Amino acid sequence: MTSAGPGKTSYREALRAALREALLADDRVFLMGEDVGRYGGCFAVSLGLLEEFGPERIRDTPLSESAFVGAGIGAALGGMRPIVEIMTVNFSLLALDQIMNNAATLLHMSGGQFAVPLVIRMTTGAGRQVAAQHSHSLEGWYAHIPGLRIVAPATLEDARGMLWTALEDPDPVLIFEHGSLYNMAGVLPPDAGAVDIDSAAIRRPGTDVSLITYGGTLGTALDAAEELAGGGIEAEVVDLRTLRPLDDETIMASVRRTHRVVIVDEGWRSGSLAAEVSARIMEQAFYDLDAPVERVCSAEVPMPYPRHLEEAALPRVPAIVAAARRAVG
């Protein structure tokens, strides 16, 4: 089993600890998905759990995204607290029918009779040279759907703490884990536990520009903020954490402090989450803006394989710094 080193915990280990805690605490909880058991999870998140909890609760599924995601919905209706793992967000499209047409609609359509307390975890994002069918950031699509709650843990604390809160939620929660984060390691307090899945967080306070981001680009934004600080620009970094419903209050409070905004979103720009955040800022904080809202998003191409093209397609520090400088002027 991989370990992050003495005293340190990796994002992967934090997720595993959260799964383990949930499986121990509530016998209605079970994990299912492709290769979550014998293989240990495509990204080794569930490594060792089969041995500890057995095949009933760590269920390997056939490659049938629609069936096992739908089965998760059905099991939730039947009183269980399923955690469904989908290998990558690209594969989740095979289950989109179940997520959209059933998970998101049943409660409303049944007049409040059938809630779906389901958690779906999936990997998202690029940066590992896995090309155009394993690299996209489609969480913005899911954030479009009323009835779902969409969260994106970008820190060890959130990787450790969001799952339990999501399981306690009576409605479907989709957790998007950025593939580049699994090996991120740091010191996690021994008492780390459940965290809220309602609010955005200020990861770095600043006064001159707000870098609003989430998930895999939080670290990029923090790096950009560091570089900007060297040039005398104090950037505030906002981690959205919950992509639906958005925490407008925290976003607007930051805009009111800094008056300039750069939204960093690994999704494609057109019709993106970045577009939604930007629109809300126009609606709610227009008279606090001292520069046009800037967006740094992925290039509008299917993710290419070679490193240099992938790098060129992704939101990276120089583009964020340049956008922030434009905004600050």
Next chain:
Amino acid sequence: MTPEQAYQMITDILREIAPDADPGTIGGDADIRDALELDSLDFLNFVEELSQRSGRRIDEDDYPQLATLASGAKFLAGP
């Protein structure tokens, strides 16, 4: 300068300074500043204009003599 000419000069100047008030309607013994609502700057303008047109030196100590139309006319017409 006759008292009549002096009177005329004073009312002319006051009309310019306070165009919305008619100095012809106030009594000869009424306090000009109160009746026409002149502030200290208006009064200074009045004195300045008066001094210029009459060619007379008017000191601050003379101001009390300019308090009413009657006393003013008498002051200007005087030696």
Next chain:
Amino acid sequence: MSPRRKTPAATETAAAPSPEAAHHAGLLRQMLLIRRFEERCVELYSAGEIHGFVHLYIGEEAVAVGVNQALTPDDAIVSTYREHGHALVRGIPVTAVMAEMYGKTTGCSGGRGGSMHLFDAKTRFYGGNAIVGGGLPLAVGVALADKMRGRSRVTACFFGDGAVAEGEFHECLNLTALWQLPVLFCCENNLYAMGTALARAQAQTDLAVRAASYGMPAWAVDGMDVLAVEQAARHAADAVRGGGGPHFLELRTYRFRAHSMYDPDRYRDKTEIEEWKRHDPIDALAARMREAGELTGDALAAIDADLAAELAVAIDKARGDPLEPVTDLTRFVYSPRRP
């Protein structure tokens, strides 16, 4: 007589009926309830009182009624958008189903769903589902929960021949068989996926054969014969309940009316429809009962009159029931209570 009674004991003319006769009378009444309910729906739809997509079950009543005989109140049903029959025989009150057609708060889905989305938690009726094949994964999950909790329950999953072409059908049959989940798959094969004849869409038109290939008992049943359906369903449901894993029934049936209201029905030969109407499940059961002396005189007319009265009451009530206030529009997008 109470119009709410589900199973009439007997008619006035049949003195001391046998248990079998009483049972048959019950089946007849249930099929007639579906038939008359939907006939009134046609009328109300034409009058502009109810709206949306309304898919009629007329001709297929034997399937819902027969399968329901095999289910207990603990069992679950996952259905399709042609689900008035399933809902009514499951015991959702006629008034609640009719109110749902009217979109009223007293409807079984609070008026939110309409014809295609009847839900009822009390009877474990997990909804009409308007995505072809979309209900199958739900049924798998509901059954998975029962199995994991050690509950001896059956989940009856209705779907049409059209769903067999969907990937979800194959994913779900495989997964259910793999995990030996207690699902009773009820394929209502009415030969048409909307306008596409089975033979024009499927290489293998023997659907039971396809199900069997996933490793579960599967066979075809005459879906126009309510007694045959009941018998097959009892057999299969008992096996499922007994831990025998999923079972599959292909119920060969036919809808007498178009796919939905005002479908021009250009894809079917009129003579084909007439031929199937000669096998009307209600007529068939009534004839059998007459032959056995279980149905005499004007008993049928009496049931009809009774049902007409019951439906009239339900329609009157639905008309007067309240609409949901617009201020409730976003209610239940998320659960009202979160921890």
Next chain:
Amino acid sequence: MPVLGADMDEGTLVEWLVKPGDQIHKGDVIAVVDTAKSAIEVESFHTGTVAELITPVGETVPVGTVLATITEAGEEAGEPGAVKPGGPAAVGPPAAEGGRPAVAVAGELAAPAAGEAAAVEAPAPARARPGRRPAPQVTGLPAHSTPLVRHEAEQLGVDLATVRGSGRGGTITRADVEHAAASRRRRVTPLARRLADELGVDPGAVTGTGPDGAVRAADVRRAVAAGAPAAGRATARQPGDAGRPPAAAGAQAGQAAQAAQPGRSRRAESMRQAIARLMARSKREIPHYYVSNTEDMSAALAWLRGRNRSVEVSRRLVPAALLLRATALAARQVPELNGYWTEDHFVPGTAVHLGVAISLRGGGLITPAIHHADGLDPGELMAKLRDLVNRARAGRLRSSELTDATITVTNLGDQGVESVTGVIYPPQVALVGFGKIAERPWAVGGLLGVRPVVVTTLAADHRATDGYTGGRFLTVVADLLQRPEEL
């Protein structure tokens, strides 16, 4: 006709201060126009020669109407129409239309006669790429324009498809194009706009440092700190400038000199309402606190008398000059009271711009500022005060004077009141009041004497300062008044 306020849609030309042939420079005052609120001087934003005065005195015209044409320096008088659009021919056609006065705008002279209609082109096809049809116009009316106007539009980079014509039959006039160009050029960020509003700065008069000259919040703050007049003069108002300083709304006022003018009562009414809004806002938003003192003025008055004795009337000082001088110096010494409360914090003024409340004959109040008052000796202050009062009453104030006071003085003593406890002008944080100078019994060295005294009061914003600071301020004023020779 420049836009001199967001709610202004027309103005009346009161006076031409130039005539054709006059050389004028950018920033020169060339005309006086009357708005619903006040008579305002129109500054030229071009250097050149006045070619023609188009709008006659007394005429009321919509904003955006060309008032006069100016031939810019270096231009040949005989150059094509573009620079001399208002030639004599311009007056002809409108006059022919039943005597409609020459509010006609440049460009309209060339509006096509019926016979020339065929020459009219659909707007702006020139911008479309060859072989690609322009998107269909959303506005149903095809806007007509003349070649002259199209030329101008091209020069200014204005897309005619976006311009609404104000000429006959929807014809796009040159003024429309200029208006469009001006409104487009004006880039002010939302925050800067709001801030300017709060600080009473005309954003149109602020030099923008953002992309394409966009005015940003920092520019507004800089302009305030620099004492906006410079900025105010640097860029004259242009047609289409929608900025309106709200503090000026409270201050912009009518004038007595034109008492007989129609519209005066309307203006008095709107000024009343502007004052009402501003004062209500002040009392609503500002937690006032008050402190007061009574000062012995004998030393100050004695000094004043001695000084006035030796100078001609025009150079004499009134006591108010000393009071203002003392206030200006105190404001410099207690900077916490000199500046603005904005965005939940205090922004100190970098200079002392002393607002002076001036009551207008016929009602109303105006509070223009004496810029850099702390740098003026009493004589200069007196001269500024007289100039300001005279111009205020003549309706000849400039917008910058109305918008950037950092602290205000009200001196109701002249009206004979004993003391005045004032209402602060937002976003300022202090208002100093002086009552009348009156003889009162006064204890000096254990003996009772009669002395001229004045009651000084301070109303201050409790968000910005506490009573201690206010007390300190009045103490400084008192000390200064006891040493008039040092003023």
